[in-house]
Amino acid sequence: MRTYEDLVTAYLSEPGPATLSALRRAVRSAPNFSADLTFDRTVDPLLASGRYAEAVTALRELMPGGLFSPGVHTRLASALRHTGQTQVAARESTLARAAVASIVSTGDGSAERPWSVLRVRDEYDVLSSMKKTPARQELVRDGARYLDHHICADGSDVYFDVTELFDRV
Secondary structure, eight states, rough: OOOHHHHHHHHSSSOOOHHHHHHHHHHHEEEEEEEEEETTHHHHHHHHOOOHHHHEEEEEETTTTTOOOHHHHHHHHHHHTTTHHHHHHHHHHHHHHHHHHHTTTOOOOOSSSEEEOOSHHHHEEEEEEHTEEEEEEEEEETTTEEEEEEETTTEEEEEEEEEHHHHHH
């Protein structure tokens, strides 16, 4: 059986649909996976108050269900840097960038080729990485697919395929 670390290493070595699919399947199967991952009541207050070691602990407790969440890895990198763990922080930064790249590799963000995400939170992390501010979000049914449609402050439209999130319900 392949470990989560094996699956991440395989994806980082050969990013593509097959390695991404295997990694995502494993993450979705994790006992603590949540499509509704949030940080505003748990991790973000710890980071804001400078309680970085506690934030590291809280973020690591999200694993393996939080694996390949751009937000988890970005926050973990920041907290680790503040605790002096720069090499581990650099790895987390790499994982955050790889997580965003994995999402945008799944399409072009259009309704025809929406980006696929593991969690709703990932949508906001991708938009943030692109310096886009979501102004409105709506769920759209497109045949057998469910799409989150974001209308951004700059007037652009971005679509995310969230069908697999509904398949879990």
